[in-house]
Amino acid sequence: MVYCNCGRRTNIITSWTNENPGRRFYGCPDHGIVDWFDPPMCRRAVSIIPGLLRARNRQEAQLLEAQKGRERMKKLLVVSWLIFVVFEFFKYG
8 A cells, every 4th residue: 555745645646638648656645646656657658648539539529419319309200200109099089
């Protein structure tokens, strides 16, 4: 276990900054970074990871939009069937 200079126990937190993407560090709630848990990444990884994260975030946003669209279509389908049933009831009723 790693403790901060203030005596509090630290947590392992993942950095998602462009300078240290995916790199983990020991963090104190009061004092921020206490020490790095992972060694530094190579320059290539530092340059590639942010682009991968942006692409992943775009895909997640597209997936969320598709899920919302699917929910709207389900509601429209239910409403259209209700209208059909009511129309048929009054047509023959």
